[in-house]
Amino acid sequence: MIGKSMRFWIVRFLTIVGILLGMFFLSKIITDNLDSYYYQILIQCGIFITLAVSLNLINGITGQFSIGHAGFYAVGAYVGASWTLLWQPRFLHSAPFLQMGTTFGDAINLVIALVLGVLAAAMAGFVVGLPSLRLRGDYLAIVTLGFGEVIRIVVLNIDEVGGARGLSGIPTLVSTGGMAVFWVFLLVIAVVVLSKNLLQSVRGLTWLAVREDEIAADAMGVNTTKVKVTAFVIGSAFAGAAGVLYAHFFTGISPDVFDMNTSIVITTMVVLGGTGSVTGAILAATLLTSLPEMLRFLKDYRMVIYSLSLIIMMLTRPQGLFGTKEIGWKSFHRRRRTSAGGSAAA
Amino acid sequence: MQALLQNLIYGVQLGSLYALIALGYTMVYGVLGLINFAHGDVYMVGAYVGFYACTKWLPFQDISVHPEAAWHNLGMAFITLMLAILLCAALGMLIERFAYRPLRNGLKDLDAHFWGFVIALPLTAKFITIASPFGLISFIGVGIVVGYVMRPLIKHLASRIKLTSSRLNALITAIGVSLLLENGGILLFGANPNFIPNLLPERKFNLPGGISVQSGQMAILAVSLFLMISLRYIVLYTKPGKAMRAISYDIEAAKLMGIDTDRVISFTFAIGAGLAGAGGAMVAAFTHIKITPLFGLQPGLKAFVAAVLGGAGNIPGAVLGGILMGVAEAFVAGSKYVSYRDAIAFCLLILVLLFRPSGLLGKNVVEKV
DSSP states (O other): OOOHHHHHHHHHHHHHHHHHHHHHHHHHHHHHHSOHHHHHHHHHHHHHHHHHHHHHIIIIISOOOOOOHHHHHHHHHHHHHHIIIIIHHHHSTTOGGGOBTBHHHHHHHHHHHHHHHHHHHHHHHHHHHTGGGTOOHHHHHHHHHHHHHHHHHHHHTOGGGTTTTOBOOOOOGGGGGGOHHHHHHHHHHHHHHHHHHHHTSHHHHHHHHHHHOHHHHHHTTOOHHHHHHHHHHHHHHHHHHHHHHHHHHHSOBOGGGGSHHHHHHHHHHHHHHOTTOHHHHHHHHHHHHHHHHHGGGGGGGHHHHHHHHHHHHHHHOTTOSSTTOOOSHHHHHHHHHHHHHHHHHO | OHHHHHHHHHHHHHHHHHHHHHHHHHHHHHHHOOOOTTHHHHHHHHHHHHHHIIIIISOOOOTTTOGGGHHHHHHHHHHHHHHHHHHHHHHHHHHIIIIIHHHHHOOOHHHHHHHHHHHHHHHHTTTOOSSOTHHHHHHHHHHHHHHHHHHHHHHHHHHHOOOOOOHHHHHHHHHHHHHHHHHHHHHHHOSSOBOOOOOSOOOEEEETTTEEEEHHHHHHHHHHHHHHHHHHHHHHHSHHHHHHHHHHHOHHHHHHTTOOHHHHHHHHHHHHHHHHHHHHHHHHHHHOOOBOTTTTHHHHHHHHHHHHHHOTTOHHHHHHHHHHHHHHHHHHHHSTTGGGTTTHHHHHHHHHHHHSTTOSSOOOOOOOO
16 A cells, blocks of 8 residues: 555656656757747746746745845856856866767756756855844845845956956757756756745745744744745746846856846836736736737837836735735635635525 | 045945935825835936937037037036936826836726827837938827827726725735836937937046045036925925825825825926936936936936935935935945945835834834824
């Protein structure tokens, strides 16, 4: 007989395998059939969804006002690109499993780049998370913004990574074998599942408690220090991973890609989606990534319309698209059940 | 030693400019708790007002041809400064009324008319020319009609909107306004850099110790100082100033005491934007810097950092923070680490905030449950 916990693990294992296989074939199909322009937008959407949902962990769920997310994105991108472009060819060019050009070697190298980028970004997140213990609200916001700018300026001044020109000719490890959708959306699934599970767990409740009232949470025995720093570390780790994928898909990175505007766009996605709502962040990220592309027919008026729509959305829907709600199978289900319950009571 | 003093003078001059912009940030922050991201772009608009006044609107004379016209040009420069202050103050009030106030009070009928005109602009844009008044008349007509059509819609929307006091919302709205000013500026002024030619006689004064100061630099410093002292007078000794302080202390209590908070907030925006506009016009006129629709971004950000450094909401703090940052930047720019000059502001900020979490002169408020 199979025990209950055993069955749980088998189901979980099968789900993961199923998702991986499904993603694998979906990736093949999309790569073969989609026009390259839309393909790039799709990948860009995936990367920005990861960024928005990971910032939502810090901003939306834990309530720490961070607006410098592009800094962590930059750290990931540069460290990952440094591995494939500088360190691997210089130090390990003859290592047996690390040859780039084969499907397997590319995957291994990408994973190593991801691990390094994630570690570096998480470390940066830890460093930024520390001041969050002392700073609150707007002060924290400006420190995170400043940190993002400092990272950009430091990168600008390192000749090894190209300075203002940036790095170009990064091998397209992500696209090898038509796997770009697979890698990017695997990351999206990872960050979404993590957020969702967090929101449904006791640990997630402590994070929400820090957002709602830090002092009360502290009084109730929540280790607020640990929660805040953990949120920063996890959020920035995912941003770093998104950076690695960006670098290895678009093959070129420069400090301009990671400037203040990028940080602001990511923050806007979180607020527009409804602070704390994961599905909202996903929708807003998709919308804000594709909106400038959709508005291309407006030519010069494009960015004016874009900024106006930003203002109008904030004025007419201050709580964001979804508020703090989520949409999904469960919310439909619950709504039906409550309405059924309501009618029964009546 | 000589280089040190020279950098110090340059730093104070740069810092007075940062302080001028930072004042607008800090006043708005003190009153509303809002980071007005569009403030740097108001500074940019001020620079463009200066540019158009100097090259198109006002009869400046070329001093390389008519050296005797210096006094005439100086008078014109004064008018330019006034124009920049007034137009930017109006812009500041406009932004406050139609972008930030609806966040606090909800949408009103006036908002419907404003958005009516916004919608009318692209509809009649191709008729609007300087040559015939028809375009303008059609724009106003269409604007009024669309405004009345929008009224019920806005009313319906207003009844459904749940107002929040979230700061993130205000921040994103401010970012939207900032993007609007930048991209509207690109549309209106063109993306190419412009600069103001030499209109005033430039002198270089040699001081003892081998250091020199430019007359333009001194003018910026003097005007900034004058404006700051006037501001101090307004805030401390006039009724609107008193009301401003009351609101920043406790907005609800101020309302109960009969202060028309919306008017005072509007006034605060006007003053802040006017100061930024004056700064922009002076920089454009005296330093011959190349102005583009995006050039308010970096000074705006640094001025905001200066405001936070001094303690957000604290007026002397903003001046102190601005000067401090200008000097720090000048010293970095004068050393071999010149490429890090934009980073020093943030490093200084992070360092200060780690030890004084509410800025240099800010009060450390103990949070209570």
